Amino acid sequence: MTWFEDLSPCDYHRHPALAPLAVGWLEADHPFETGDVDARTVQQLFELLRDPWQPSLFLGWHDCSMCGGEGPSHVELAGEQVAIGTRNLFVPDLQHACVYIAPSMILHYVRDHHYAPPERFLAAVRACPPMGSTAYAQAMKRAATGP
Numbered sequence: 001m002t003w004f005e006d007l008s009p010c011d012y013h014r015h016p017a018l019a020p021l022a023v024g025w026l027e028a029d030h031p032f033e034t035g036d037v038d039a040r041t042v043q044q045l046f047e048l049l050r051d052p053w054q055p056s057l058f059l060g061w062h063d064c065s066m067c068g069g070e071g072p073s074h075v076e077l078a079g080e081q082v083a084i085g086t087r088n089l090f091v092p093d094l095q096h097a098c099v100y101i102a103p104s105m106i107l108h109y110v111r112d113h114h115y116a117p118p119e120r121f122l123a124a125v126r127a128c129p130p131m132g133s134t135a136y137a138q139a140m141k142r143a144a145t146g147p
């Protein structure tokens with residue numbers, strides 16, 4: 001997996017149209033912010049990761065270097081599971097006119113490694129329309145092209 005500092009430009013997936021900012025690209029040898037993320041935001045992150053929109057093909061497995069080995073392949077919340085490790089999450093932020101790209105592993109980092117993503121990302125997660133909705137597609141377009 002690749003390390004990016006939070007909110008740094010992420011060219012990993014070569015999306016010039018989206019110019020996404022990286023969030024949650026953690027590696028064990030880089031320190032990261034820790035803290036509590038409220039349950040509602042974690043739930044929303046979980047919902048978005050059920051079937052996240054993907055602009056490109058499968059680009060490889062992300063493992064968790066804090067766990068050693070591969071790390072978990074699922075996160076369970078209230079008896080339900082989402083698969084993590086292969087997909088990325090794109091979150092539009094209309095307030096800052098940008099798009100965030102987070103590995104699906106971010107849900108595991110928040111729940112099991114006490115990772116605290118930047119507040120502006122969490123706010124964008126809470127405001128994110130449901131995956132697959134027209135509102136999501138419109139928000140992505142507006143966030144990527146700016147005001």
Ligand SMILES: [Zn+2]
Nearest residue numbers: 064066067071
């Ligand atoms: Zn881990």
